[in-house]
Amino acid sequence: MSRRRLVPILLILPALISCGVGSRGPNLVVSGSSTLAPMMEVVLNEYVDAGFDGRVSLDTIGSGAGFRRFINGESDVVTASRSMTDQERRSAEAAGRRPEAFIVAQDAVALCSGGGVSGDVTRRELPSLLTAERWSDLRPLWPDHPVAKYYPGVDSGTFDFMVDLVFGGDDRPILDSAGVQLSEDDHVLVQGIRGDPWALGFFGFSYYTENRESLTLLTVDGSSPGEAGYALTRPLFLYVDRPEAAASQEGEPARDFVAFVLEYVSDGRLPPGFLEPPPGVLSDGLVRIRDSRPGGSP
Amino acid sequence: MAAYRRRIQARRRQDRLFRIAVRIASLIPVLLLLVMILTLVVRSMAADLGSEARRALHLTGLATAAAGSFWVIASGLAVSAPIALVAALWMAHPTRLSRKDPLLVGVFRTLVRQAVRIPNVVYGVFALALFLRLNALAPALGIRNLGNASILLGIIMLPNLVLMMEQELKDVPDGIDEASFALGASWVAVMVRQVLPAAAGAMGAGILRIAARMIGLASPFIVLGAPSFVSAPPAGFGDRFISLPVQIYQWAVRPESAYRGMAAFTSLVLLLCILLLDVAADTWKRRVVRRREGLR
Amino acid sequence: MIPGASGRFRSSTGAWVLRAGAILTTALLSLMIVAVVIGSRGFFGRVSLVHFLFSAEWRPASGSLGARSFIGASMRTAFIAILWAVPGSVALGLYISDYARDTSRQRYRVILDILTAIPAVVYGVFALMFVNPLLQTLLGPDRLQPFNTLSAGLVLGVFITPYTTALVSTVLRKGRSGMRTAAMALGATRAETILRVVLPDALPGLLSVVVLAFTRALGESIIMGMVAGSGPRATANPLLAAETMTGFLLRRGSGGEDAVFLFGSVLFVLTVLLYLLGDWFGRRRPGKELR
Numbered sequence: 001m002s003r004r005r006l007v008p009i010l011l012i013l014p015a016l017i018s019c020g021v022g023s024r025g026p027n028l029v030v031s032g033s034s035t036l037a038p039m040m041e042v043v044l045n046e047y048v049d050a051g052f053d054g055r056v057s058l059d060t061i062g063s064g065a066g067f068r069r070f071i072n073g074e075s076d077v078v079t080a081s082r083s084m085t086d087q088e089r090r091s092a093e094a095a096g097r098r099p100e101a102f103i104v105a106q107d108a109v110a111l112c113s114g115g116g117v118s119g120d121v122t123r124r125e126l127p128s129l130l131t132a133e134r135w136s137d138l139r140p141l142w143p144d145h146p147v148a149k150y151y152p153g154v155d156s157g158t159f160d161f162m163v164d165l166v167f168g169g170d171d172r173p174i175l176d177s178a179g180v181q182l183s184e185d186d187h188v189l190v191q192g193i194r195g196d197p198w199a200l201g202f203f204g205f206s207y208y209t210e211n212r213e214s215l216t217l218l219t220v221d222g223s224s225p226g227e228a229g230y231a232l233t234r235p236l237f238l239y240v241d242r243p244e245a246a247a248s249q250e251g252e253p254a255r256d257f258v259a260f261v262l263e264y265v266s267d268g269r270l271p272p273g274f275l276e277p278p279p280g281v282l283s284d285g286l287v288r289i290r291d292s293r294p295g296g297s298p
Numbered sequence: 299m300a301a302y303r304r305r306i307q308a309r310r311r312q313d314r315l316f317r318i319a320v321r322i323a324s325l326i327p328v329l330l331l332l333v334m335i336l337t338l339v340v341r342s343m344a345a346d347l348g349s350e351a352r353r354a355l356h357l358t359g360l361a362t363a364a365a366g367s368f369w370v371i372a373s374g375l376a377v378s379a380p381i382a383l384v385a386a387l388w389m390a391h392p393t394r395l396s397r398k399d400p401l402l403v404g405v406f407r408t409l410v411r412q413a414v415r416i417p418n419v420v421y422g423v424f425a426l427a428l429f430l431r432l433n434a435l436a437p438a439l440g441i442r443n444l445g446n447a448s449i450l451l452g453i454i455m456l457p458n459l460v461l462m463m464e465q466e467l468k469d470v471p472d473g474i475d476e477a478s479f480a481l482g483a484s485w486v487a488v489m490v491r492q493v494l495p496a497a498a499g500a501m502g503a504g505i506l507r508i509a510a511r512m513i514g515l516a517s518p519f520i521v522l523g524a525p526s527f528v529s530a531p532p533a534g535f536g537d538r539f540i541s542l543p544v545q546i547y548q549w550a551v552r553p554e555s556a557y558r559g560m561a562a563f564t565s566l567v568l569l570l571c572i573l574l575l576d577v578a579a580d581t582w583k584r585r586v587v588r589r590r591e592g593l594r
Numbered sequence: 595m596i597p598g599a600s601g602r603f604r605s606s607t608g609a610w611v612l613r614a615g616a617i618l619t620t621a622l623l624s625l626m627i628v629a630v631v632i633g634s635r636g637f638f639g640r641v642s643l644v645h646f647l648f649s650a651e652w653r654p655a656s657g658s659l660g661a662r663s664f665i666g667a668s669m670r671t672a673f674i675a676i677l678w679a680v681p682g683s684v685a686l687g688l689y690i691s692d693y694a695r696d697t698s699r700q701r702y703r704v705i706l707d708i709l710t711a712i713p714a715v716v717y718g719v720f721a722l723m724f725v726n727p728l729l730q731t732l733l734g735p736d737r738l739q740p741f742n743t744l745s746a747g748l749v750l751g752v753f754i755t756p757y758t759t760a761l762v763s764t765v766l767r768k769g770r771s772g773m774r775t776a777a778m779a780l781g782a783t784r785a786e787t788i789l790r791v792v793l794p795d796a797l798p799g800l801l802s803v804v805v806l807a808f809t810r811a812l813g814e815s816i817i818m819g820m821v822a823g824s825g826p827r828a829t830a831n832p833l834l835a836a837e838t839m840t841g842f843l844l845r846r847g848s849g850g851e852d853a854v855f856l857f858g859s860v861l862f863v864l865t866v867l868l869y870l871l872g873d874w875f876g877r878r879r880p881g882k883e884l885r
Contacts, residue, residue, distance in 0.1 A: 027537055041527065045355065048529045057525040057538040065849055073437055116736070148739060148835075153824075154654075155849065175653060181741065181825035181835055183845065187552045188824060192835070194553065195730065195740025211553055309783050316785035320693060323685030327755050331709060334716070337724040381622070384615025406616050413623050415869050416862060417813025419843045423858030424626035430850055431629065442848070453622055460619060489612075514713020517815040517840075521847030521854075543715040543816075550719045550820065558723060565716045572711050 025054030028253045032059070032066025032079035033157050034186045035107055035204030036236055039271050040079055047260050054253060062184040063157030070239060071095050076254035078239040081107060081157030081204065098242040102285040104261050106275040108225030109158060109232035110208035111218040116197030117142055120219045123231050126166045131177040135198065143198075146179055150192040150201035153182040158203060161234055190215065202232075206273025226275060235277060259289045338566050344559030356560045358529075360567065363545035365531030369444060370519075370541055371509050374451035379505065382456055386463035387489050413457040422521030425450040429522070442523040445535030450518055455508055462504040466497045471590060499586040506579035510572045516543035524548075542568050627862070646856070650828035654853055663828035664857070667743055667836035671822055672811035674747025674832060679755045679811075680804055686755070687762030688788060709756040718820035721749040726821065733833065739823075741835035746822035750811050758807040765799035765876070766792065802876030809868040812840075813861065819844030 030040060037060045044056045059069070063080035067088045070078045073095065084092070084099060092099050111121070121129050121138075128138055130149075135142040151174065152159040159182075163171045174180070183189055186203040193199040194214035205225045208215055223230045238261060240254045262285050270276065389406070429441045440446065470493050478488040524544045532539040540548075542564065550561035649660025690702050726745045730738050738744070769792060777787045793800070823835030824845055837845070839857050847854050 029538065037526065044527075044529065055528065055530045055533075055537060057528040059523070060526040061523075061848065068849075072433070074441060145736070153845075172653070172656070179827065181823055181837075183824045185551060191551065191553045192740050195726075195735060197736050214553070309786065313783035313785040316788070317693065320685045320689050323682055324689035326682055327686060327709065327752070327759075328705065330752050331712075333724070334720045337720055338716070341723050381615055381618050384612055385619045386615075388612035388616045402613070402616060402620070406620050409620055409623050412866055412869070415809075415865070417815065417840070417865055419813070419815040419840050419847070420858050420862045420865070421626065422847060423843060423854060424629055426847065426850055427855055427858075428626065428629040453626060456619055456622060510711055514711075514715060516713070516715050517819075517844060520816075520819075520844055523848030543713055546715050546719060547816065547820065550715075550722055561719050562723065565719050569712065569716060572713070573708070576708065576711055 025052070026253050028052070028054055028056045028077070028257060029069075029075045030056065030058050030077045030079060030257075031061055031069045031075040033063045033081040033236070034060045034152070034184055035081040035156075035158055035206070036079035036105075037186075038206050038210070039105065039236075039274055042271050043261050043264055046264065047257060050260070052253070052257075056257075060185060062153060062155030062159075064155040064160070065184070067092075067239075070097060070099065073097075076240065077257060078237075080237045080239060081234065082160050083235075083237060084239065098244060099239045100242045100288070102238045102240070102258055102262065102289065103235045103277050103281045104238050104265055104285075105236045105270060106277045107234055107236050108205045108230050108275060109162065109202050109234070110205050110215075110225050111202045111220060111232070112193055112200070112208060112215045113218055114148075114193045114195070114197045114199035115214075115216045116145065118216045118218065120222055123221050126220070127173065129200070130162070130166060131173050133178045145198040148192070148196050148199040149177065149180040150189040150199055151180055151182055152186065152189065152203060153184040156184050158186075162202060162232075165232065204273070205275070206271065209273035233275070235281075236274075255289060259286070262286050262289060335566075335569075338562045338569075341559055341562035342566060344555040344562075356556075359527060359545060359560075360542075360564055362528055362531050363540050363542045363564070364567075364571075366444075366528070366539035367513055367541040367543075369532050370447050370451055370539065371512055373444065373448035373535070374455055374512070375505065375509070377448055377452035378456045378459055382459035382463055383501075385460050386467055387494070389460070390464045390467035390493075410457045410460050414461065418454060418515060419517045419521055421450065421454050422518030425453070425518065426522050440536055442525075442538060443536050444532045444539045447519055447522060447539070448535070450522060451512060451515070454515070454518065455512060458508050458511075459505070462508060463497075463501055466500040466504055467493060469500065470496045499589075500583060503579045503583035503586065506575050506582065510575035510579065513541075513572055513575070514543050514568060516541065516547050519544050520547065542571075646860075650826070652826045654851070659853060659856070661826075661839070661857070661860075663826035664837060664839045664842055666828060666830075667822060667826075668812055668818075668838040668840065670830070670832060670836070671743045671747040671750055671818060671838055672808050674744065675750035675754055675811040676758075676804060676807050678748060678751035679758050679807060680800075682751075683755055683758035683762045683803075683807075684800070686759045687766055688792075690759075690763060691766045692784065692788060692792075706756050706759055710760070712753075714753060714814055714816040717749050717753045718817045721745050721817060721821045725749055738833045739835045741821060741823040742833050743822050743836050743838075744832035746818055746838075747832065749821065750814055750817050753814065753817060754807050754810050757810055758803060761803045761806060762800070765796050765803060768799065769795050799876055802872045802874075805868060805872035805875060809865050809872065812868070813865050815840035815844050 030044065037058065040058055044058060048056060059066070059075075061069075063078070063082050066075060066078040066080060067084060069075040071088070071092045078099075083101060089099065117135055119139075125138060130151075132138045132147050134144055134146050136144040152162075154171070154175075159171075163169060163174060167173055181189075181192060183192075186207045189201045189203055190207050190211050193201045194211060208217060208225070217224060220231050221229075225232070238258050240258050243255065262282060265277075266282050266286065385406070389403070425446070426441075429439070429446050432439050433441050467489075474492050474496055475488050478492045483492075519541060524540055525538050526548050528538055528540045546561050546564045546568065549557045549564065552558065552561075646659055646661050647665065648662055649658070650662040651658045651660040652663060653659075686702075690699055694702060725748060726740065726742075729745055729748075730740070773791050773795060774787055777791045778784075782790070818838040818841035822841050823837045824841065825835065825837055826842075827834060827836040829836060839861055843854060843857055843861075
């Protein structure tokens, strides 16, 4: 009966068709910081457009989680808004990885409120601001409303950065304070802050620039992110295996990608909200990555 | 007399009011459904598909996610449908076979009935525990790839498939297996060569219905670990992938209206897929039933 | 005696093949349970269950895992959901069974079937794009936070309505129709029959429906993760953000830390127990005296 034979064929047809669609090249797995995520999305797409014949994927799970995935072998490249701790480095080396850091950009952490409060805070006030229960606790002239805190989660490099800078590495005051909502996804933080006039939060500068109309920036010691002398600036890293550790084919695409990113940034194509790294850092990174390529510098 | 009439009128009024109240209350779900679809349609407009750059980016994302969904469901079915079929054949057989094993029957039935109701997130947590442990033993297996996700989805579908298949096998008209027995066939021959083919059509429809439910499943994959984007559909079981509902979830939490618009648009696409699958399943099932009526 | 039908099966290998299917299914399903139990075993040694259930001190870094706020948030959203879904479902179920014409009854069944197929993500999107902004406009943005358990509960209620209606229909169908006809024969109006005969008769069944719906709502994760909030908060106020157990799993699940497996086990045990409780309620038949 020809009709009976037809049906199974019709069902398998889409499978056969889409068989050829997925690319068979190598997989490039990039994981880590949500601060770097907007830049990585742009650059990864450019990388694919520029002729990468494999599959790229990006996980936005926080710098800490990115390092963990590097250690257990799942990730080829880690994007991080903080550097690797000694303990993480030791675990990586114990697992056979040889992480090498490249600075690709600079970020200024933007301190934002939901619109109910604006103004300037001093560096000294930061600990009290971030743990205040009500806005008026910090400044009597500010409204007497509870502070709704939207902070990056414990895996986030931004979280680690602020805890180190403001609380000297002790994360208990910030975690114990009232009304904290945590998320490793900065988009969620932005959404929370812009919907609540009494909200307070912090994240990478690019998230502020993308959502400028609905967020209110709080200046620190009189300067804004991007200005020289802004206290909350930090480098953004890409971590990848050194060539001697890259035993398999996987090492090549990862280092190629890092080289691509460095060249991309050197060409002056940083996405909005990302700042230029200090002079010399990019060229130093480029030298290191090109030297390690089998053919030497192109 | 007048008091009596007044009482009757009061009761009639209560009846009418009650009827209206129930009517209104019953319309609310339909109304909400309409509001939901409308919201999605309106918000889809903001998807900014007009601009060339955005369109390429977002539609690629949609296509990649759709392919991912297809592959994970197909592989999941490939894993669990055979197992479910064999188990259902065992359970559904009308003669002594399963009665020889009352313990297994009891355990099996209870397990399957409870397993259907376990929340999907919990399956995700279970799978994460399993794959983390397995990966420690054999790193080549990976944790968050298409293969493992298919196994996860397969296990989620397994109880549903078993129940559906058992029901369809039982629904086959008795005349078929009775006639086969009358001709001296062994029960294996009966089940495999008569009852199963007779139930195959209905089972196919059932599989489509289960697939329709599974397309929308996102939480187990998110718990297992889903990327925020992938550039190409999966080509092998070690590849990372993303499915439609997970992609919607990733886009929906972004504050920019273009992404929310994409989330709304993709939701409509997802709903359309589900509707198509459901309609296909329904039509197929109806055709099977009609053909069976003809046999009587 | 016909050999095939006598029960002496000629191919016991065939029997074993089929039996293997059932064993394999059982094994796979149990494997998952075993995996998570082993995963959380190390944990249970370190933390007391009492502390976990009743303390609101959630500080994983210092080792204190008091999950009361998560449990409270889960309960709160599920409660709001059934508050909204159960009356609606009962009304819909009553309408379908008692008021609808036979033709439209079939159409309602079809619509309900379609509604059950709508995945939770879509409801989450709807919550973020419509329900939440609407509620914020109505209640004021400084009163209702952008993530809160009220919106989550409301949308969750809509999500479980089709499921609950199907349950209610089953309960009403299994009711003692004799009583209904008897009441109508005595001259009761339809409203009176329903209010005074059908519903009281169905009460144990409806109780079971409430428990089952509550459990279904409890297990839902996507809506929770998208709408309810992303940080623990011990409060009874539904206008504030508070993370539920399932929302936590969605947010932190892929990190694979102890708390994830702990919550997974707790949710598993809780939902299974509650479902069994609901089943038990549904099994008790009232008044065997009447026929």
